Amino acid sequence: MACFRQRKATTTQLMGNLPSSRLSPSFAFDRTGCDYAGPITLRIARGRNSKYTKGYFALFVCMATKALHLEVVSDLSTDAFFAALRRFIARRGKCSIIYSDNGTNFQGAARTLCEWVKLVRSEEHNHLVSSTLAAESIKWEFIPPHSPHFGGLWEAGVKSVKQHLQRVVGNNILTFEEMSTLLSQIEALLNSKPLCAISDLDLNPLTPSHFLIGRPYTAIPEPSYQDVPLNRLGRWQLIQNMLQGFWRRWNFEYLTSLQQRPKWKKKTKNFKVGDLVVIEELNLPPSRWALGRVEELHQGEDDLVRVVSVRTKNGLFKRPITKLAILP
Known part of the structure; x- marks a missing residue:
């Protein structure tokens, strides 16, 4: 961890x-x-x-x-x-x-x-x-x-x-x-x-x-x-x-x-409901990033998930996947 x-x-x-x-x-x-x-x-x-x-x-x-x-x-x-x-x-x-x-x-x-x-x-x-x-x-x-x-x-x-x-x-x-x-x-x-x-x-x-x-x-x-x-x-x-x-x-x-379009060229596996994630916070060190569980997926028109709703101990938040890391 x-x-x-x-x-x-x-x-x-x-x-x-x-x-x-x-x-x-x-x-x-x-x-x-x-x-x-x-x-x-x-x-x-x-x-x-x-x-x-x-x-x-x-x-x-x-x-x-x-x-x-x-x-x-x-x-x-x-x-x-x-x-x-x-x-x-x-x-x-x-x-x-x-x-x-x-x-x-x-x-x-x-x-x-x-x-x-x-x-x-x-x-x-x-x-x-x-x-x-x-x-x-x-x-x-x-x-x-x-x-x-x-x-x-x-x-x-x-x-x-x-x-x-x-x-x-x-x-x-x-x-x-x-x-x-x-x-x-x-x-x-x-x-x-x-x-x-x-x-x-x-x-x-x-x-x-x-x-x-x-x-x-x-x-x-x-x-x-x-x-x-x-x-x-x-x-x-x-x-x-x-x-x-x-x-x-x-x-x-x-x-x-x-x-120039140097990034985001490949598909990655979609998030699933129930995934345990770490939420990135720019004003906190990584050791203090909060844990959360994915409760809702917000799919785009191409059926790819780029925004999810995450449940933490402080409540429910909507976050882009660029601020989340799925725990192995």
């Missing part, structure tokens, strides 16, 4: 088929994934002695077309979330289903996300969100706990924005208006990424922008500021320099990584 716990041999399964929400034709953002990212430092006003504050950005991704929508959010509160959601619906139309994680994915995250975890796991917040969206005929669905790979579409979107945004912005602190402008332009650039070729004769690829505005995004012509020293740039030119740097990094660093 001691050796088995220390090996940390959790289970994997063949990568599943795309869910129906990714395959069914619909208008853009009818089925939407939602996530938060941050924090980012914002300047309250322009000037030398202006104060700083924390901000975040909300990401909405269309499950069918991979189109992105970015909104700057001032704080982690239910009102701020509803304000961002209302701006999104006002500009993109009302969606029928919103998918998101349920906060437990962030248990091992940095302390800066504690406010978001507290908000998302709050019963008052979830009840208010669910009731408000239900009145608008919008369904809210959560992915299984501790399984961020079930929300890979919006996690990839956050990665493509946040990782390169931190690099191109650097130590510059923008105002809310400047950050909103920059994120809007980044959103337009990411919605210009190629999905596939329209035809064998047409050289222009199909992009998410075709589903939003009927044509690819074309920016106002701007000269390149990449070779100009930063101290010679004006405020607007500095933002354009960040935008051009973001696009260059996204093109060379992120776009090539989409071709």
Whole structure:
């Protein structure tokens, strides 16, 4: 038992088929994934002695077309979330289903996300969100706990924005208006990424922008500021320099990584009801991982089990099999 716990041999399964929400034709953002990212430092006003504050950005991704929508959010509160959601619906139309994680994915995250975890796991917040969206005929669905790979579409979107945004912005602190402008332009650039070729004769690829505005995004012509020293740039030119740097990094660093599928290539034996398992907990050493017994199987459309309900001494929990190890 001691050796088995220390090996940390959790289970994997063949990568599943795309869910129906990714395959069914619909208008853009009818089925939407939602996530938060941050924090980012914002300047309250322009000037030398202006104060700083924390901000975040909300990401909405269309499950069918991979189109992105970015909104700057001032704080982690239910009102701020509803304000961002209302701006999104006002500009993109009302969606029928919103998918998101349920906060437990962030248990091992940095302390800066504690406010978001507290908000998302709050019963008052979830009840208010669910009731408000239900009145608008919008369904809210959560992915299984501790399984961020079930929300890979919006996690990839956050990665493509946040990782390169931190690099191109650097130590510059923008105002809310400047950050909103920059994120809007980044959103337009990411919605210009190629999905596939329209035809064998047409050289222009199909992009998410075709589903939003009927044509690819074309920016106002701007000269390149990449070779100009930063101290010679004006405020607007500095933002354009960040935008051009973001696009260059996204093109060379992120776009090539989409071709790699290095894991989950083989089928493994399905879990059975009654199997005794060890539950992986990232914030505990392996010797203290809890024992549990499988009570219910949640099979996918291909009859492969990737999520199960496990009974432990503390109650019944739903977990992905990537967090479980079957005892020999």
